[in-house]
Amino acid sequence: xxxxxxxxINIFILFLITGCVSTPKMYKVSGSNFLQSAFQKVIDxxxxxxNLGIKIVSLxxxxxxxxxxxxxxxxxxxNTKLYTCISALALLDIGYTFTTSIFQENNNLYLVGGGDPxxxxxxxxxxxxxxxxxxxxxxxLFLDESLMDTQRFGEGWMWDEGPWKYxxxxxALSVNDNCIDFYIRPATLGSPVNYxxxxxxxYIMINNQSLTVNDTTGFIDxxxxxxxxxxxxxxxxxxxxxxxxxxxxxxxNIDDPTAFTGFVFKEMLSNHGREINNxxxxxxxxxxxxxxxxxxxxxxxxxxxLMKESDNxxxxxxxxxxxxxxxxxxxxxxxxxxxxxxxxxNEVDLDTTTFYMSDGSGVSRYNYSSPEHFIQLLSWAFNTNxxxxxxxxxxxxxxxxxLKNRMNGKNGNRIIAKTGSLxxxxxxxxxxxxxxxxxxxxxxxxxxxxxxxxxxxNLQDKIITILAEL
Numbered sequence: 235x236x237x238x239x240x241x242x243i244n245i246f247i248l249f250l251i252t253g254c255v256s257t258p259k260m261y262k263v264s265g266s267n268f269l270q271s272a273f274q275k276v277i278d279x280x281x282x283x284x285n286l287g288i289k290i291v292s293l294x295x296x297x298x299x300x301x302x303x304x305x306x307x308x309x310x311x312x313n314t315k316l317y318t319c320i321s322a323l324a325l326l327d328i329g330y331t332f333t334t335s336i337f338q339e340n341n342n343l344y345l346v347g348g349g350d351p352x353x354x355x356x357x358x359x360x361x362x363x364x365x366x367x368x369x370x371x372x373x374x375l376f377l378d379e380s381l382m383d384t385q386r387f388g389e390g391w392m393w394d395e396g397p398w399k400y401x402x403x404x405x406a407l408s409v410n411d412n413c414i415d416f417y418i419r420p421a422t423l424g425s426p427v428n429y430x431x432x433x434x435x436x437y438i439m440i441n442n443q444s445l446t447v448n449d450t451t452g453f454i455d456x457x458x459x460x461x462x463x464x465x466x467x468x469x470x471x472x473x474x475x476x477x478x479x480x481x482x483x484x485x486x487n488i489d490d491p492t493a494f495t496g497f498v499f500k501e502m503l504s505n506h507g508r509e510i511n512n513x514x515x516x517x518x519x520x521x522x523x524x525x526x527x528x529x530x531x532x533x534x535x536x537x538x539x540l541m542k543e544s545d546n547x548x549x550x551x552x553x554x555x556x557x558x559x560x561x562x563x564x565x566x567x568x569x570x571x572x573x574x575x576x577x578x579x580n581e582v583d584l585d586t587t588t589f590y591m592s593d594g595s596g597v598s599r600y601n602y603s604s605p606e607h608f609i610q611l612l613s614w615a616f617n618t619n620x621x622x623x624x625x626x627x628x629x630x631x632x633x634x635x636x637l638k639n640r641m642n643g644k645n646g647n648r649i650i651a652k653t654g655s656l657x658x659x660x661x662x663x664x665x666x667x668x669x670x671x672x673x674x675x676x677x678x679x680x681x682x683x684x685x686x687x688x689x690x691x692n693l694q695d696k697i698i699t700i701l702a703e704l
Contacts, residue, residue, distance in 0.1 A: 265290070265300030269700070273300060276696045284683040284690060289605035290701065293616050293665075293673040304609075307589065307602040308679035311654030312636075313661045314596035314603070316611060318549050319537055319628070321574040323621050324581065325556055328537075332530040334407075336361055339522030341373040343510075345499060346518050347407025347492070349381050349555050349565070350530045351548040352539065355410050355433050357528050358495070359502045364526040366506035375503075376516040377496040382406040382554040382565040386491075388593035389567065390600030397460035397469075397486040401597065404550045405491040406565075409498065411547055412491040414438060414469070416458055416484040420446045420477045427456075427475050437497040438467040438488065447474045458484050465489050538628040541652060542635030546595035553594035567593065582614045596654055605677035608663040612675045616665070626650060629664060641695050645702035651676075653691075658683055660690040668704040676701065 263270060269290070277286070289304035291297065332350035334357075336343055343365065365372075386403035395401035402412040415432040426442045444456065456473035460466070467489050488494045492515060500510045530536070540548045550567075557570030571591055578584040589607050592600035615621045630637040632646025636653040651664025663677040678694050 269300040285681045287605045287679040290676045304605045308681045310603045311656045311659045312596040313654035318594040328534040330533040335527040337522040344518040346378040349406045351551045362502035366508045374512040378518045379406040379492045380517040390592045390598030399485040402487040407492045409495045413485045419481045443472045549595035608677035660687045662694045666701045
């Protein structure tokens with residue numbers, strides 16, 4: 235009993251001693267003395283608290299110039315699109331086009347989706363106009379989204395992402411980014427704001443509870459929300475707008491993009507004088523005749539939009555398209571990500587057991603990668619001519635694309651990179667060409683902070699500017 239008591243006393247003393255010792259730092263720093271000193275200064279001067287991983291490598295001789303926590307895992311947010319984009323460049327023909335087709339079978343139409351992420355309302359209306367000129371009577375419109383599965387949300391997407399454009403649902407039959415555009419203008423004092431939508435459609439319901447005011451006393455922020463919790467397309471416009479405000483545009487996603495595309499197409503046909511009795515979802519049997527089709531611009535244009543606009547819908551449709559092409563079956567996240575990981579393992583020599591890729595856009599909170607992973611990926615891309623020649627043209631540079639408001643000074647054209655942002659996440663990975671012309675590849679991943687991302691982006695910019703001035 236005495237020995238047991240002494241054991242607990244010893245444990246208590248040990249706890250007191252270790253409690254007074256500072257926790258060992260997890261940060262592991264190495265690299266040139268100059269960069270270690272320069273980076274430590276801008277990091278210390280920022281006063282920011284965040285989990286931070288950095289790696290910088292010279293592509294001239296493969297020397298590591300600096301690394302900090304380079305093998306630690308972080309949520310990369312939209313840096314995930316680097317995996318998706320480079321895989322698409324390698325696995326798909328850059329001249330690949332998406333085709334949206336309309337077939338006739340008896341008095342019925344089949345609108346068959348080809349996974350086009352950039353199908354516009356104007357293009358859909360052009361199809362309706364051609365159909366109205368070819369047919370006098372249409373019974374039923376069938377919607378075929380079978381190129382891809384009907385899972386609308388990626389694994390690890392937050393349940394309450396809400397009506398924002400970045401969280402648009404995924405479908406092989408999509409139009410207008412699966413969103414409604416609201417054009418808002420102030421009305422007369424004391425009245426609800428004036429609004430119009432694009433498209434103008436009965437697929438949605440709108441409750442306008444807003445107010446035009448001329449005083450900021452008791453001002454309530456303006457917002458447009460959708461009843462996403464109940465999976466409806468009921469929108470509420472609320473809050474206040476000053477009577478002196480300029481016109482503004484808001485985009486909100488819709489529920490069930492396949493049904494949305496079909497319903498809008500039905501309304502377009504009606505505008506062209508052709509009525510449809512019914513709309514159903516059904517896979518095309520292959521027994522009809524092709525009436526008309528719309529072909530997208532080449533894949534390289536789609537990839538340019540993906541990277542410069544960081545479009546999430548495009549990323550996820552590309553993942554499913556890769557899955558479809560790899561298996562000759564319905565495209566899914568599972569077979570698409572499997573094909574991407576197989577490529578990354580076999581060609582890029584990435585150990586895909588050491589990171590987790592849950593979607594193609596970076597919306598998922600389940601994605602985890604390290605700076606080292608992105609260095610390997612981007613280094614491979616730089617050293618693979620047919621990939622690099624296209625990648626350099628579609629990444630954002632300082633002052634352009636997702637870097638529109640960043641690093642747009644004298645060094646801007648020597649910095650090309652991909653941003654990544656989620657709540658508590660800010661990342662930047664890409665390339666810098668120094669004053670002497672030496673190409674560097676870098677990855678900066680930041681996780682676990684609270685508040686606005688701007689201070690963390692500013693820190694990234696300062697780090698990259700130091701590199702550009704070498």
